[in-house]
Amino acid sequence: MDEGLAVLGKTFPRKDAEAKVRGGAQYAGDIILPGMLYAKCLRSPYAHANILEIDTSKAEKLPGVAAIITHKDVVPKIPFEGSKRDTYILEETVRYVGDEVAAVAAVSEEIAEEALRLIEVAYEELPAVFDPEEALRGDAPKIHPGGNLATYLRDKPFTFTREIGSVEEGFAKSDVVLERTYRTHMQSHVPMEPRASLAAWDSTGTLTLWDSNQGPFEIRAELANVLGLPLSKVRVITPYVGGSFGCKIPTFKAQGIVALLAKKAGRPVRLVFSREEQSVVGTRRHSWTLKLKVGAKRDGTLMAYDAKAYLNAGPIIFLGIIVCINQAHLTPKFSCPNRRYEACAVYTNCPPTSAFRGFGYFEADFAIGKLMDELCEEIGMDPLDFYLKNHIKSEEPYGMGQVPRILAFREAIQRSAERIGWKETWHKPGEKTLPNGKKHGIGMGISGGNAALGNSGAVIMMNEDGSVRLLSGATELGQGCQSEMSQIVAEVLGVRYEDVFVVSSDTAMTPYDQSQVASRTTVTMGNAVKGACEDLRGQLFEEAVRMLGGGVLPGDLRARDGWIYVAEDREKKIGIADVAKIFLEGKPPKIVPKGVLIGKGSYTTPSTPPPVGNAVVNMVEVEVDKDTGQIDVVRLVSAVDCGKVISPKGIEAQYESVLSGGVGFALTEELLLDPSTGRALNPTFLDYKIPTALDCFEMDPVIMVESHERHGPFGAKGVAEAAMAAAAPAISNAIYNALGLRVDFPATPEKVITALETQGKGA
Amino acid sequence: MVKIRLHVNGMAYEMDVEPWHTLLHVLREQLGLTGTKKGCDLGQCGACTVLLNGTAVLSCTTLAIRCQGEEILTIEGLAEGDRLHPLQQAFIDQFAVQCGFCTPGMILNAKALLDKNGDPSEEEVRRSISGNMCRCTGYVKPVKAILAAAEMMKKGCSHG
Numbered sequence: 001m002d003e004g005l006a007v008l009g010k011t012f013p014r015k016d017a018e019a020k021v022r023g024g025a026q027y028a029g030d031i032i033l034p035g036m037l038y039a040k041c042l043r044s045p046y047a048h049a050n051i052l053e054i055d056t057s058k059a060e061k062l063p064g065v066a067a068i069i070t071h072k073d074v075v076p077k078i079p080f081e082g083s084k085r086d087t088y089i090l091e092e093t094v095r096y097v098g099d100e101v102a103a104v105a106a107v108s109e110e111i112a113e114e115a116l117r118l119i120e121v122a123y124e125e126l127p128a129v130f131d132p133e134e135a136l137r138g139d140a141p142k143i144h145p146g147g148n149l150a151t152y153l154r155d156k157p158f159t160f161t162r163e164i165g166s167v168e169e170g171f172a173k174s175d176v177v178l179e180r181t182y183r184t185h186m187q188s189h190v191p192m193e194p195r196a197s198l199a200a201w202d203s204t205g206t207l208t209l210w211d212s213n214q215g216p217f218e219i220r221a222e223l224a225n226v227l228g229l230p231l232s233k234v235r236v237i238t239p240y241v242g243g244s245f246g247c248k249i250p251t252f253k254a255q256g257i258v259a260l261l262a263k264k265a266g267r268p269v270r271l272v273f274s275r276e277e278q279s280v281v282g283t284r285r286h287s288w289t290l291k292l293k294v295g296a297k298r299d300g301t302l303m304a305y306d307a308k309a310y311l312n313a314g315p316i317i318f319l320g321i322i323v324c325i326n327q328a329h330l331t332p333k334f335s336c337p338n339r340r341y342e343a344c345a346v347y348t349n350c351p352p353t354s355a356f357r358g359f360g361y362f363e364a365d366f367a368i369g370k371l372m373d374e375l376c377e378e379i380g381m382d383p384l385d386f387y388l389k390n391h392i393k394s395e396e397p398y399g400m401g402q403v404p405r406i407l408a409f410r411e412a413i414q415r416s417a418e419r420i421g422w423k424e425t426w427h428k429p430g431e432k433t434l435p436n437g438k439k440h441g442i443g444m445g446i447s448g449g450n451a452a453l454g455n456s457g458a459v460i461m462m463n464e465d466g467s468v469r470l471l472s473g474a475t476e477l478g479q480g481c482q483s484e485m486s487q488i489v490a491e492v493l494g495v496r497y498e499d500v501f502v503v504s505s506d507t508a509m510t511p512y513d514q515s516q517v518a519s520r521t522t523v524t525m526g527n528a529v530k531g532a533c534e535d536l537r538g539q540l541f542e543e544a545v546r547m548l549g550g551g552v553l554p555g556d557l558r559a560r561d562g563w564i565y566v567a568e569d570r571e572k573k574i575g576i577a578d579v580a581k582i583f584l585e586g587k588p589p590k591i592v593p594k595g596v597l598i599g600k601g602s603y604t605t606p607s608t609p610p611p612v613g614n615a616v617v618n619m620v621e622v623e624v625d626k627d628t629g630q631i632d633v634v635r636l637v638s639a640v641d642c643g644k645v646i647s648p649k650g651i652e653a654q655y656e657s658v659l660s661g662g663v664g665f666a667l668t669e670e671l672l673l674d675p676s677t678g679r680a681l682n683p684t685f686l687d688y689k690i691p692t693a694l695d696c697f698e699m700d701p702v703i704m705v706e707s708h709e710r711h712g713p714f715g716a717k718g719v720a721e722a723a724m725a726a727a728a729p730a731i732s733n734a735i736y737n738a739l740g741l742r743v744d745f746p747a748t749p750e751k752v753i754t755a756l757e758t759q760g761k762g763a
Numbered sequence: 764m765v766k767i768r769l770h771v772n773g774m775a776y777e778m779d780v781e782p783w784h785t786l787l788h789v790l791r792e793q794l795g796l797t798g799t800k801k802g803c804d805l806g807q808c809g810a811c812t813v814l815l816n817g818t819a820v821l822s823c824t825t826l827a828i829r830c831q832g833e834e835i836l837t838i839e840g841l842a843e844g845d846r847l848h849p850l851q852q853a854f855i856d857q858f859a860v861q862c863g864f865c866t867p868g869m870i871l872n873a874k875a876l877l878d879k880n881g882d883p884s885e886e887e888v889r890r891s892i893s894g895n896m897c898r899c900t901g902y903v904k905p906v907k908a909i910l911a912a913a914e915m916m917k918k919g920c921s922h923g
Contacts, residue, residue, distance in 0.1 A: 016860070017860045018851075021867075022839065022842055023796075189898075191898060192864035192897065240862070243861075272801075653861055653900065659902070692893050692895075
């Protein structure tokens with residue numbers, strides 16, 4: 001008898017919410033250890049320079065200074081593997097304004113800062129380059145010995161080139177061909193918690209690092225590598241993280257620095273980024289030059305799509321090559337028989353990059369959305385009709401990845417259109433002026449990313465009272481994974497949600513997990529947790545059949561609400577706690593304990609690219625004031641194909657973040673660099689404008705399209721990373737629909753007025 | 764160093780501070796009250812908000828020495844033992860907490876509002892937290908939570 005799901009799809013209070021509202025949730029920067037020192041880094045004022053000499057003698061004499069390190073202390077000098085060996089903890093060349101030169105550990109941050117001022121450095125300034133196409137020219141300054149084209153392996157420059165069909169033939173058959181170059185801008189993640197690390201060595205020579213990151217295992221592997229240690233001598237613990245959105249994935253120089261300082265000082269050392277450091281050193285969104293070409297028939301049938309992507313990767317490659325590959329796999333999200341993609345990642349002296357929600361596809365779907373919008377106007381087609389005709393169908397191979405995925409674009413587009421009233425509202429560009437004098441515009445965009453990646457493991461242990469401990473490497477960044485996993489445990493094991501306790505993200509305590517990226521947790525960790533629970537449940541059922549007697553077999557049993565019962569005879573039941581108690585404690589004098597109740601599970605994503613993705617649609621209405629240039633988003637409708645919904649409030653909450661990453665990217669956020677020095681001009685909230693509570697508009701609760709994901713636990717899949725990815729094209733197209741002209745992002749009032757004046761359109 | 768006396772969450776503390784130490788620094792590093800967060804240390808993000816005699820202030824730009832004789836309330840002082848303040852309960856109920864870093868400052872700004880104005884409009888609620896930067900929530904559920912807390916407090920629940 002199928003009773004339906006007991007726990008999934010329902011709303012429970014988040015596991016971490018009470019600690020956070022009480023102020024008791026601990027982040028890496030909150031931990032205080034006895035004897036702890038505070039670290040500060042000396043940073044390069046130049047975008048590109050050699051360090052000829054460093055003299056730390058005066059700084060060392062400052063009372064309260066416990067240890068100072070420079071590149072001379074990095075022995076042996078081992079490059080970061082995760083960054084394709086282009087970076088060391090400290091070295092004699094600096095490659096962006098803010099790059100680490102030296103570091104001090106002192107009894108207070110003030111003394112550490114004063115000590116920095118006493119360090120004397122002689123630099124040889126080198127020419128710098130900030131644009132990827134310029135960096136590829138023969139006469140460009142060389143940022144790394146191998147040149148500015150990033151290498152996948154030390155000696156092989158990376159260029160991704162793939163063609164499906166023949167774009168040449170496709171363009172030849174097209175009635176309309178459009179070719180455009182887009183440059184996407186630099187955005188800062190602005191997590192509210194600046195990155196923090198605390199390093200402590202114990203008397204066995206083991207390093208423990210409490211660190212704000214998106215996954216402790218990759219950090220452990222990289223630190224063990226650069227510090228020349230075996231894995232068993234490094235423990236990384238990730239406490240609660242105050243937001244990341246991609247910027248806290250890599251292992252930074254800072255973590256190597258804090259470990260070396262702690263070793264030299266013989267005391268724990270804490271390093272917390274200032275807000276300025278977080279905005280510059282803490283990485284930014286990948287920025288691109290995208291050269292796109294599309295060909296179509298007059299009826300809107302796409303014939304050919306050609307993309308050339310140049311990534312401005314900054315001076316450290318980190319995920320720069322992987323993001324190109326990801327972009328290739330996931331775009332365009334339109335049916336097109338002939339398509340070609342070419343990409344390379346280019347070193348520049350801009351601030352470093354790592355990943356930002358919408359890993360590669362955010363920026364490409366943004367540009368593609370604009371291009372398709374222009375195409376629609378060229379052929380006189382309502383964008384909604386165009387999207388309904390051309391969106392990739394569920395399980396249709398697309399992009400360069402060619403992996404079929406369940407993607408419910410059709411339903412997401414249709415339901416969004418119905419919700420916003422597209423057919424009644426859409427008009428030709430520039431045609432609608434509102435009674436308040438503003439221009440009205442409506443636009444749409446689609447996007448979507450991966451929802452699985454790599455592998456995860458989980459262990460579940462039952463206590464003698466029937467409560468359970470879940471050991472999971474998943475880091476709680478704010479996305480609610482502890483709670484979601486607890487719901488899966490409650491569903492599979494039949495225990496109450498309240499009786500699930502989660503031990504998170506500690507390399508010494510939790511099994512391997514590849515980190516919280518790519519919306520992978522629901523599928524990969526979710527399946528691992530499900531497997532661990534099924535393993536444990538099997539052990540419980542075996543004991544239960546003994547206790548119930550009467551020929552009951554394990555296959556006859558179900559677990560729900562704290563009870564194990566026979567499916568066909570619900571009165572034949574026994575409490576999970578009773579089973580656990582007998583199993584673990586026995587019943588003196590006759591019954592001895594059976595052993596421990598531990599379940600293990602793991603899951604490996606079956607392919608790369610993964611066979612699971614999500615589909616996101618945004619439809620947006622804007623009002624533009626032509627006198628002030630002010631753009632107001634007045635309505636935003638989101639729809640996401642999320643598979644089976646585990647936590648409805650969780651998904652809603654994720655999709656409300658579109659205000660920050662999506663609308664902010666469109667209207668107010670840009671990390672600006674001084675073009676002559678490469679210095680970031682606006683690394684604080686004062687001049688880097690993120691949306692506040694006053695930037696409100698009618699955000700419809702997200703439409704959840706429940707397809708059934710065959711790879712996901714109970715048909716669920718992750719959706720968080722893509723939450724902001726369809727907003728940029730939707731807003732850009734809405735602005736075009738309002739004014740009849742394109743405004744570069746972020747579309748500040750100044751840019752709108754300039755566009756109106758120079759392009760002279762918009763009646 | 765200067766000897767000062769601070770009243771925090773109903774308790775008196777005597778301590779030595781430097782004249783230039785901010786209240787944020789003293790709360791976090793000397794009193795171990797790390798619930799108040801350092802988001803920018805520049806007076807821009809609101810994560811360090813505490814109440815000084817019921818008024819919301821940015822503790823990162825408030826000198827510790829100037830707080831003598833004032834009643835300081837941090838997030839840790841809001842609940843009464845097991846009983847959460849209606850704002851705390853509402854933030855949990857409304858799913859208004861994600862990464863949680865902006866949460867303490869936001870809750871205290873909301874408390875300052877609700878203690879003065881028990882029936883605020885949505886606009887007034889938004890204004891009260893307009894200085895709390897948040898990257899996770901889009902402010903949607905926090906605003907709902909504050910309005911829900913106002914309702915709870917009107918019904919006479921002093922603590923949820």
